[in-house]
Amino acid sequence: RIARSIADRRIRLVETTTTQPSPFARDLLFGYVGAFMYEGDSPLAERRAAALSVDPALLSELLGKVELRELLDPDVIAQFEREAQRLDPGRRVRGREGVADLLRLLGPLDADEIALRLQADDDEDAAATPARASALAHDLVDARRAIAVTIAGHPRFAAIEDAGRLRDALGAALPVGIPTAFLEPVTDPLADLVARHARTHGPFTVAAVAERLGLGAAVARHALQRLDAVGRVTSGYFLPEASGSTDDLEWCDSEVLRRLRMRSLAAIRGSVEPVPPEAFARFLPVWQHVTRPLEGVDGVLQVVEQLAGVPIPASAWESLILPSRVRDYTPALLDELTASGEVLWSGHGTLPGRDGWIALHPADAASVTLAAPDDDATPGELERAVLEALAGGGAYFAAQLRQVTGAENEQSVIEALWALAWTGRITNDTFAPVRALLAGGSQAHRVARRAPRARMYRGTPIARPAAPPRPAAIGGRWSLLPEPETDPTVRATAAASLLLDRYGVVTRGSVQNEGLPGGFAQAYRVLAGFEEAGHCRRGYVIEKLGAAQFAASSTIDRLREYAALADPPPLEAVALAATDPANPYGAALAWPGLDGITHRPGRKAGAVVVLVDGALALYLERGGKTALAFTDDEAVLAAASRALVATARGGRLDTLTVEQVNGVFVFGTPAGRALREAGFVEATRGLTLRRQLEGARA
Template sequence: MDGLHDLLLALGDLSEGEIHQRFEGEPPLQQLFEERRAFPLNLAGEKRWVAAEDAARVRDALGVPPPPGLPRELLEPVKDPLGDLVSRWARTHGPFRAEDLAARWGVGTAVVRSALERLAGQERVLEGEFLPGGRGREWVDAEVLKALKRRSLAKLRKQVEPVDPAALARFVADWQGLARPRRGLDALLGAVEQLQGAPLVASALEREMLSARIQPLRPGDLDILFSAGEVIWRGVEPVGSRDGRIALYLTDHYRLLAPQPKKAEGELCEKLRQELRRRGASFFADLQTATGAFPADLLKALWDLVWAGEVTNDTLAPLRSYLRGAPKEDRRIPHLGRAFRSRRIGPPGSEGRWSLLPAPSGTPTERATALAQTLLARHGVVTRETVHAEEITGGFAAVYPVLKAMEDAGRARRGYFVAGLGGAQFAIPGAEERLRSFREPAAEPLTLVVAATDPANPYGATLPWPRTNGEARAQRAAGAQVVLHDGALVGWLGRGEQNLQTFLPGEEPERSQRARALAHALAALVDEGKRKALLIARVDGEDVEGSPLAPALKAAGFTSGSKGYLKTAPLGRGAIAPEPAEALEEEDAGG
């Protein structure tokens, strides 16, 4: 009997049918009535039961007189009788319309709406459209809405069973456009937008990363975007003596996404800052005249400012020259797809106009939001490991609050999407379904050769490198490449070392199938003109001749020689890779 009384106190007026739905057994209604703990009344033409403690509220709010015999203290007026009844209804029910509640109690809609508006002024209820189906404006208790969101999010998280790492690799290749390359300048701009802000190895930018997404990528295509003012580039850090990491940005996104620059030290660097601030974009010769510096000193100071993130150029020509090193006797500069012999006086790496980069701006919240959105757009699924791999200032903690807020707002989903990774995983809406579509191996497996540093290679970043006993250790190093077969890592080729590290399963026939796929993918680098030649001297730390991979390499067209297995292009046909990569290709072929 106490349980039935508590039910009426908690929920308010209930019909006998509603009581039977919530009460196990035969409800002792008559006994409660005889003890003056509850009484029946007629509301909107229906018999309902209420607790005696609500007698004053239903009398003053709904105009229903209580039965005789109730204690006087239960009949004392309360401050807001209708507000109390409406508030209790909101606390114990989901979203509802004012019209429906008014019809239940047989009162005017305006009266109920007035009570709801008073509660809304106290931030106890919220008005909006909460349920599907377009029923119009609805009301819900603030705490009920929070609980509903928590339950909905928990349900959504449970819907996603984690995929294995190979499925993530298949998804990333498709998400970033490697599985289905596009063509044209608009597609190139889209690829830049997806990659913006990521530290990219300059030597692999055009010949490996962008050419994997855009086919064909013509020399000068990227320069068109720079000339149009759509894209700017920024140095991140030098890598060795003739390479470095840079970041590309859409011009309008730069201020919110770019980190604060470092400050290059030195008197000449300060002179250049002042001169560029005064003159704006300037050619090398003009800067030399203004500063009186020796060309070599001026060039070094300019590149110190570049790697500090302070200065950029309106073209990639100086970066390409920086990668090539000393000029050839006939120095030609590619521009918009056409090469010409430069007449300007200046050392390699000084071409084009130099200018100060815009100062990053925006509130911390605006910048963190822009960064989180960019990460989701780039990766589809963002994990703690993904963020750490991009060396973002502040790490995962810098974007986690924004990702969580995006989840609460329905603009991102959180769940355990990929097995073996941390529990804090967020996906852009639609990405989790696309990820699940790659759960099963493909009927026609795709084999890709990707720059080890490419964001489309999840190994060594989001995913750990597979363990191996070979002497070489895979790294996301400049110039290194990985071979992915249906998302599984099958090979790692270091730059200039001619040493191939394999990651093949121990069981047959999978081992032989992946070995053949690896060998043919390496041969295709030459067959498709991406390299002039490819020499493999060692496989997993031993001479290639004695390697289990040797038969597959021979079948793919490699020939045995004194230095190892060599694959060369047919006579009369050289590499068709973009011109900036030419010197590096020669280095790869020659060791």
């Protein structure tokens, strides 16, 4: 029937814009408001964007008075105020006509205020002088286009069109000779002046407008309330410094508030964009306490919990990994945790020399972080005898196991114990055997030997009685490792939780680098379940890494803090083992390429990387013989070299000798000059850094 009536022109459709949504639209909008209310687990930027996109009138009706001071961007407010007041260099006016426009748009101004908004004739970037502004204003007065008045005790220039309003609202004394057309009374002159102040300013207080117009606070408040009644201004708390008290109630023009909301929303949506990969590389060392070290035995335990189950070269644990994360680290702290049973270590295969891959585990979570023993390695006869002796429970010294197994000598028992340890079957209650093993041969990260004791006089040292040779790696009690959890669901859930704690943002590359059973597909299913339960969020957090990324909302907020660098950048450098989980390159992030260089970096045992502001700057192979420099910027290379020297000396690394950089001899290269300035010295084969031994300094 309605359609026929429209066709017969008995009903006429009129398009209109209402001040409030229709009943049907209100139901839909309330649905959006309800969705916003229950999005409390979103990151801060997303929550602010959702709140700004909701109609504030509906939100106030549902939740009460809504304070926008936590949503509006203070920088946006400040920039809008500069533009509205013509204080921004790009919004300044020119010449006499520009001054006339200022007086008409902004109201009465004095010479100094006009000068700040007037562009100098001889310099586009500078403001005019007060003398020049005063001369132009007096030209307008002489032309009967402006008048000189006194407002709130200050002499100002005003547009002649405002003469009647200034007289009727403020009682200003007007000069003679003003045409009658400009003296006609208006309906509400005070509201006109206050409304102009509102639309040319950001949020303001009653005291501010009262002081500007020379009014009493009560008079200004009543004028604002009249404007509020007709929807021209709104009240609330919009600035971050607002205390929330009644006296600090702020007012803002409705159209100005809408523009501030839209600009703030645009700024927030810009911050919601994925962060660059370098931001994640700056974030990860902080997340893993490399640049924000912990302290004491509790700090060591916290590091072990975060890196639980990650195989790292044994020589790197106490030279690079733990000292960089625990400010006052000493070997006694780790031994205290292992001796008390709070921490276990397990082997994951050998490396050239006497080094190997070792993982640390919190004892209460070892069942889900321990890997299954290597079944490909068949135990020998003596190794089976050791396993049978340990299977009854308890822990044994190596000498006791020799008696139990009937081995010919203790050295053969030691070799059997290490063969079982590297296949992930047994462990020791201290880390001392690992240290003793590393001291007897080469390691991936060469650790400096202990300095010899000082002699009592210049000459032959005091003779000591010869001691019988002792086999290496004696110390501590050996025992079987706990049985790993066999339920794949439990292990997958624990692994996904550890990944979130270890990396903050879990990506495909991080999972693949961990070598988890089932790969990223298995981890994705578990993390998707975490998302459904509200434990994390899935999204496009880091650029170029795909949309299948998972992180907690609070982690995303922290990561976004690293997305913007100061100008110039701070050149913060950090040196890490290439196998360190805090190094994202080769795992979450791809290695950067070098034109014409066939040598490729990798997460190899013994290699060291140096990051500067999150970008890979240097890569050194084991021992430093071959290096790769990913930049020619001398300032970046200098910062990277200083960090490398500090880490090598503070981490007790042995001699580093750099022979080649990017395939050419190190002498004369930008990286070579930076290394020399940082502390490397010329040697026969290249540039060498020798650790300053305590005994040598003594």
